[in-house]
Amino acid sequence: MRVVLLNWRDTTHPEGGGSERYVENVAAGLAAAGHDVTFFCAAHPGAPKVERRDGYRIVRRGGKFTVYAHAIRMLASGALGRPDVIVDVQNGIPFWSRLAVRCPVVVLVHHVHREQWGVVYGPPAARLGWWLESRLAPRVYRRSQYVTVSEITRTELVTLGVGPGRVDVVHNGTAPAPATTSQRADTPRICVLGRLVPHKRVEHALQVAARLRASRPGLRVSVIGDGWWEPRLRRAAAELGVDDITDFLGFVDERAKHEELARSWVMLAPSVKEGWGLTVVEAAQHQVPTIGYRSAGGLAESIVDGVTGLLADDLDGLTAATDELLADGVYRQALGRAAAARAATFTWDQTVRSWDALLRRTVFSASRDESAQLHRQLT
Missing domain, CATH: 3.40.50.2000 (Glycogen Phosphorylase B;)
Structure with a gap:
């Protein structure tokens, strides 16, 4: 499959963190499984516009806020290729990719940002952000498959109007810890x-x-x-x-x-x-x-x-x-x-296998629905 992942940061970004590690591990695993994977994210000083890492392509454009417009433009123009499926990572707000493509879109939500909007932004921006996340996004993606990383977030998404049958949980994995020479400290x-x-x-x-x-x-x-x-x-x-x-x-x-x-x-x-x-x-x-x-x-x-x-x-x-x-x-x-x-029960191999199966099901289901629609039109 041709897979495009949209996430506003990567791990080399100064503000990159755990959610970026999750997406990059999934990208690398899908590439290792034979898929053509593109990871789109924001640019930052010192990072090339395009590079290859761990078998997948990274494309960087825009900044914290403009990255979304660049993604829509490049998807609509075909500059990111012709994907079979898109993974739209919603870090507060999604990329609105559903408006630019005909292929299926899977929305990845690590957590609902209800409490965070007011911590990071002033009241007007916080109200707008929460409205976009809680009201507009569920409408735009009302036919899309969702993925989250915990049952708790799955429940929160359902309260926002996302059908429970459209939300899968795929936990984080973890890499084996490197060998250490440290001993537990003698004092607290x-x-x-x-x-x-x-x-x-x-x-x-x-x-x-x-x-x-x-x-x-x-x-x-x-x-x-x-x-x-x-x-x-x-x-x-x-x-x-x-x-x-x-x-x-x-x-x-x-x-x-x-x-x-x-x-x-x-x-x-x-x-x-x-x-x-x-x-x-x-x-x-x-x-x-x-x-x-x-x-x-x-x-x-x-x-x-x-x-x-x-x-x-x-x-x-x-x-x-x-x-x-x-x-x-x-x-x-x-x-x-x-x-x-x-x-020890959480591995990245398990995470990638779950994603691989989910994306295959999503693409197959979309193809089947498209064939059925074409058959109805012809008959």
Whole structure:
């Protein structure tokens, strides 16, 4: 099949993250299976307009907002080829590709952005964004197949009017963790992993550290990742009096990331919303349990409360859960072992196989419907 994936970022983009890793792993897997795959995304400084990576083609045009118009133009003109199927990744809003092509479109939604619009944008833009996501997009794609990465997001999509029979769940996979030489730290160590942007709420982890440092001698916090919100986080650490126990490590390569995870006692995931929580599984590979918010979408699925980690309802609950695991090594280790066993069940091979089968079904169904329509017209 000729497959075009539309996603506004790739992993080389300064704001690329877990959702981009998901799409790129799917692209590479589909290419390895013999499909002709094009990945379209926004341009950014230093990145070529066109390149090949892992067997698929990357095309970059436009910026954060103009990438959508470029995608429509290039689809309509045939500049992205004549795809058999399009995967339209809806990061808040989709690419509206359904308006430019006749081939089937599959919509990938990592999570519903209801809570995030107001965190990132002012009230007018937030209202417009939520209207586009919750009202217009379901109408435009009312005949399209949807894919999401958790049952929780599937339920949210259904509440927006997407028929439950049109939503498949294809979980994130995870690559085997590289071998590490790190040993678990001798003193309490909390880590936070991800892009440094407002809706990740790394401030909550810093507040937890401020509340617990007096009762947990030697406590340190590792913040792994970078982003435009980092200066504000550094100011918050200073204001809370935890800048001396907080290590802002910035962007690190895969090996360094896993070395740091292996040193940690627990990971905190205080995001407003996550589609799944790939970082939860990465930490679990090192028997590190994660504590997150119950209301944060897919985190309540990637973390099995009381089995592989803990879920909290608010900052007080997050603090109490962290204190509990830092104090009770037996419980913490039991959660870590269960988390590692569960993490081993999620593989990228499985993810790609699910996508391959779904896209084949989608293309076959569209071809069958087109043939039936032509037969009706001729008879």
